[in-house]
Amino acid sequence: MAVRLTFYDGVGTIGGNKILLEDLEQATNVFLDFGTSFGKRGLYFEEYLKPRSVAGLLDPLEMELLPPLRGIYRDDLVVTPQVWDRVAASPLGRELSVNGVLLSHAHVDHSGYISFLRPDIPIFASTMTALIARAMQDSSPADFEREVAYLSQRELTGDLLRSGRSARQRPFVWLDAASIPPELRAFWYKNPAKTKGWDPGPPLAATDRVGGLHVRSWPVDHSIFGAAAYAVETSSGWIVYTGDLRLHGTQGELTRQFAEEARALEPKLLLCEGTRARREECITEEMVRDEALAVAARAPGLLIGDFGPRNVERLLTFLEVARATKRRLAVTLKDAYLLEAMHLANPTVPTVNDTEDMFIYNERKGTVAGWEEELRQRCANKVSTASQVHEDPRGFLLCLSFFDINELIDIDPSEGVYIYSSSEAYDEEQEIDMKRLKCWLEHFHLRFVGEEHGNLHASGHASGPELLELARIIEPEMLVPIHTEWPDYFASGLEGTGIRVRVVGLGESLAF
Template sequence: MLSITCYGGVGEIGGNKILLEDRDTRLFFDFGFPFKKRAKYFEEYLNPRPGAGLLDLLEMGLLPPLKGIYREDMAGKKLWQEFISSPLYRELTIDGVLLTHAHVDHSGYISFLRDDIPIYASTMTAFIAKAMQDSVPPNFEKEVCYSLPRGSKGGYLRSQGTYRPRPFVFLDSPSISREAQDFWNSPPTKKNPLRPDPYCSTPEKIGGLRLKFFPVDHSIPGATAFAVETSSGWVGYTGDLRFHGRSSDQTERFVEEMHRLCPHILLCEGTRLREKRGASEKEAFDNCLKLVKKTEGLVIADFGARNIERLVSFYNIARETGRNLVIMGKDAYLLDAMHLASEGVPSIDQYPDILIYKDFKSRLSSWEKEIHRRYEDKLISPSYVRENALDIILCFSFWDLN
């Protein structure tokens, strides 16, 4: 019998963890990072303790107590005894996670799932997730694509061994280029290589259930909606989507396809259902252009480079106002990854007016060295920013201003 349980994402923005069970198949729609719930207990430098594994996250209700789906190396010896009496406790095995897109409120807590559970996603979603993980320091809450196993030492769980890749299934690519394979298999550090896994397939079923997937429009490329055929009929899951972006025709097509399937249930994201239509990208472009035109100093633009439409808008604003667009090294790395996933995302070489900010650092990660090598002629220093403040738009987030 069909059963759907929402372990996250109801009454909150993101944090989606929706369990679908039917006959012998169990799967999750998304397994996201619960920003709001987490902020009740943790912020800035106060974080769950990596050495305690799953304990803090289960204790604070950030993960549901479902024994069997989480990494065993993250569970201390007597962990589950503490949660057996919880009303939500149960033992469970799952056939996979259908991941709609790479925003962490939908993908982040995949980090804690067993690393033999397949993650079904578009190639773009997988590549964005990998680039994001590669370009941050190791963090046990950010191990979506690969993880460092942990072992107990004096009751404390320490990372040890080599990185283990998660089995991603790239839904929309029967094969990927050699260069894209190299990116996917490239280790975050030289001494811990990722072991390549088979990953390309366009499965028609997950467990015993038929599966359909549909590209939809969202502020991050690669967003995908799903439909699963259960014993009660089709169940659709939208993930995040919108109707006012440049690819809104994809969302319209998804609506038509779902209509044809006559779904038994449609699980729909609705963060801003009661609000009027948000500003279109064209309106955002016009407003920002006006502002930049009348600004007589440094312009700082704070948006995620994953939002390609916004990046293109600011690139065009920079051109119209005679400025260069300066992005961070991690954004250049992300853009390269997105270009490998789809040629629809232009390569940085196609943007002659883009420069890359080179921070002062004593040690560089391997991805940073690669970006510096690849784009040597585009690198600029902090003093360049000071001396040319009127000629650039600096794409810095609040957290980049340190």
């Protein structure tokens, strides 16, 4: 029993992956992702009822959003040592030190709660994932649940934690960058808040070892750039972790290549995502492009494309649609900033300045953050205002979402189409938002076009039959379904293949 896996989160549910791999022989402990569990968080909290940052670790530990593991969390978030008494009382409570987190990609349900981890724990990630995490944090309001790339040191005043005077970069280990080009280094090491002190941390080092263990990683296709799958060579054999993936995206071949190479390791265990385990349909990005093009070609007036945040593949699809229909693509400041950061890791990602028909839509904002000011200056000739869009609605395809919808008051369109190119509402709150969105569109004479009107969204996850195909290729001795509400799908689907399927519950451990 040299190796133990403990599933602190990410089983029986979608997202929130926090899987601990302990190799007792090699004295190495590694987390596979450390994400925010939106399901669990949503049981207690919502937009206006949040864990209190002034109470630090107390709220997320008490409400079981974090596993009760003493030794892995930030010391500056301990408001009272008694917080550990609560941890000690939990059956899962224990002392632990970890050698690193293998971060699969920058979606918050995989990365978010890295925010609470000690700042000396290395985060292994692709260069792209690190840069997306950094851009997301730079361009969002301060939030102690979103301190993935760097953290704002807290200081105790009385019994309240306040934001301190310094910030600190987390040590990211970039798996795919042997050397770091100067522009990328400049972006990564830049102080995000000029008014604070800044510790950029130790120099970056690429390595394929975490603690005493050999790690391999592969780029895979998902609805965010930079996604990786991992394999760790433990004392009991290779353990393979899929992260989130699919076969039907434009980079689907990468996922297939990962599966073939993982097979060659003859893995002991495969931790396999199963978000869409029971779903068979498979809409591709090409189908989305064709459908969006057909809608856009007939659209009168203004055209708006609404898609998931950071889904740059979809943004590129809409760039094609804009070009084909002779419109300018106008993106938010936040998207323009993200594109610039991603361009540093992958020069094929377009930026506003390098792309003739891409513009920044100038949102009406009272306070302008430093990064926004600098970006506006860099792209001074590429900014479109609401009145320009109002004057020439047929000249624009705007990339906006529900949370930017009040811009319509300034744009004041008289007709147009709103293409909703995202997953359908999956909870009550989203359904209410969808109703609100439709009221806004009705008020401004825009027609809503969504999935019910055709293939306007391609999922980031493989369908059930594709997941089984991947499992058969990789052919592990044992498969543990993760990131799914339908773990039993794998047991029936893999019957007769010789692959043993083991369904585990929350907090359960597997030793081998």
